[in-house]
Amino acid sequence: MATTLKALPVSIIAHVLAVAGAVLVLVWCIHFRGGLAWEATNKSLIFNIHPVLMLIGFIILGGEAIMSYRGLPFKKETKKLIHLVLHGTALILGIIGIYTAFKFHNESNIANLYSLHSWIGLGVIIVYALQWIYGFVVFFYPGGAPWFRGESLPWHVLVGIIVFILAVLTAALGFLEKLTFLENSGLAKYGSEAFLVNFTAIVTVLFGVFVILAAMSRPIQVEDEYSYSSI
Amino acid sequence: MATTLKALPVSIIAHVLAVAGAVLVLVWCIHFRGGLAWEATNKSLIFNIHPVLMLIGFIILGGEAIMSYRGLPFKKETKKLIHLVLHGTALILGIIGIYTAFKFHNESNIANLYSLHSWIGLGVIIVYALQWIYGFVVFFYPGGAPWFRGESLPWHVLVGIIVFILAVLTAALGFLEKLTFLENSGLAKYGSEAFLVNFTAIVTVLFGVFVILAAMSRPIQVEDEYSYSSI
Numbered sequence: 001m002a003t004t005l006k007a008l009p010v011s012i013i014a015h016v017l018a019v020a021g022a023v024l025v026l027v028w029c030i031h032f033r034g035g036l037a038w039e040a041t042n043k044s045l046i047f048n049i050h051p052v053l054m055l056i057g058f059i060i061l062g063g064e065a066i067m068s069y070r071g072l073p074f075k076k077e078t079k080k081l082i083h084l085v086l087h088g089t090a091l092i093l094g095i096i097g098i099y100t101a102f103k104f105h106n107e108s109n110i111a112n113l114y115s116l117h118s119w120i121g122l123g124v125i126i127v128y129a130l131q132w133i134y135g136f137v138v139f140f141y142p143g144g145a146p147w148f149r150g151e152s153l154p155w156h157v158l159v160g161i162i163v164f165i166l167a168v169l170t171a172a173l174g175f176l177e178k179l180t181f182l183e184n185s186g187l188a189k190y191g192s193e194a195f196l197v198n199f200t201a202i203v204t205v206l207f208g209v210f211v212i213l214a215a216m217s218r219p220i221q222v223e224d225e226y227s228y229s230s231i
Numbered sequence: 232m233a234t235t236l237k238a239l240p241v242s243i244i245a246h247v248l249a250v251a252g253a254v255l256v257l258v259w260c261i262h263f264r265g266g267l268a269w270e271a272t273n274k275s276l277i278f279n280i281h282p283v284l285m286l287i288g289f290i291i292l293g294g295e296a297i298m299s300y301r302g303l304p305f306k307k308e309t310k311k312l313i314h315l316v317l318h319g320t321a322l323i324l325g326i327i328g329i330y331t332a333f334k335f336h337n338e339s340n341i342a343n344l345y346s347l348h349s350w351i352g353l354g355v356i357i358v359y360a361l362q363w364i365y366g367f368v369v370f371f372y373p374g375g376a377p378w379f380r381g382e383s384l385p386w387h388v389l390v391g392i393i394v395f396i397l398a399v400l401t402a403a404l405g406f407l408e409k410l411t412f413l414e415n416s417g418l419a420k421y422g423s424e425a426f427l428v429n430f431t432a433i434v435t436v437l438f439g440v441f442v443i444l445a446a447m448s449r450p451i452q453v454e455d456e457y458s459y460s461s462i
Contacts, residue, residue: 116403116406116429117407120403120433162443169399169400176348176404176407179346180411184411198350213389216389
């Protein structure tokens with residue numbers, strides 16, 4: 001399959017979906033939901049940080065980090081640095097985003113960690129963090145022996161792709177859960193906000209699909225130096 | 232990646248998860264939700280057919296259909312027949328399962344097709360049906376020219392895996408949506424039914440992960456005859 005898709009067009013579609021998703025989630029949280037705030041008497045403004053950070057910070061930056069290996073025309077060492085910095089930033093923003101959900105719940109007397117969204121999300125962020133630490137130690141500093149890197153890389157790619165798919169699944173669950181709460185509180189099921197949230201979720205899922213396609217595509221290369229063992 | 236995983240152990244874990252998921256969804260719909268019925272004054276019994284058919288009929292049979300190509304020690308023509316019959320059965324049970332959701336909504340005066348679950352689910356069943364028809368015509372009867380089968384196969388596999396992932400995502404959305412409705416109507420958030428539904432969803436997601444791993448694993452073969460072009 002890897003040979004039938006070229007990284008560049010697939011990555012471009014993914015970037016366009018990333019921009020669309022970022023704009024949609026900002027329009028939702030700022031225009032429809034009243035904006036973002038770290039401290040507020042209207043606790044919903046604290047919650048609003050959560051979808052913005054999880055989509056733009058965690059999913060989109062994480063997806064760009066995955067694609068950077070295939071879609072950028074740089075040398076391997078440069079791409080590796082971009083890959084780990086983007087994933088590290090995504091992880092930090094993801095942790096802050098999760099913290100805001102707990103902060104919102106605690107300040108609003110809402111129960112924590114009862115929903116499927118929270119359960120899978122917590123699993124995702126833990127595995128993501130372990131995967132980042134493992135990748136840093138084995139592939140960057142101090143770095144494992146070449147044979148060990150070669151053995152580790154397919155698993156690093158596989159776990160990374162599975163965790164990314166589960167992150168996108170968690171985001172879709174989050175959009176559905178929040179919209180269901182809003183609809184139970186009277187929001188119109190066929191209204192513009194409901195459609196906006198559903199479209200944001202669909203754009204997020206499509207972004208996930210194109211990131212996976214990009215990860216399976218033929219990489220853009222400066223030299224023809226790509227192999228598992230040389231990483 | 233394909234060479235690092237063996238189909239047999241991965242498939243066995245997937246089968247165990249399939250049995251666990253099937254038992255859990257039946258315990259939920261029969262023990263906790265009062266059972267299944269095609270016609271009933273208690274319309275909830277009509278709804279209950281939906282998760283049972285979508286999980287056991289659509290997702291589990293569909294997953295087994297995907298794995299049958301890698302995990303069974305038969306000749307290619309036998310595996311192809313098993314693959315298309317299982318997928319065809321999954322498709323029919325999936326369509327009946329979706330019909331029961333509409334039937335429940337219509338008889339209970341609940342709006343149709345406003346949620347993310349329904350939108351993505353409808354997309355999944357349509358692509359699944361098109362994929363099945365394409366597979367039947369190109370790979371089974373009347374069958375395309377060898378070069379065309381060779382060109383089509385990687386796309387058939389790719390689209391099949393993406394649609395299966397989206398089907399699992401739709402199932403997770405469905406479990407979360409239904410449980411959120413029930414919790415909004417008073418079901419305990421940390422009660423045994425809520426935990427059962429969340430665990431069923433997690434088992435479903437894990438089944439999806441192991442089906443994908445099985446699809447990426449080294450196939451069990453009678454002869455060493457596996458190649459794209461020979462299918």
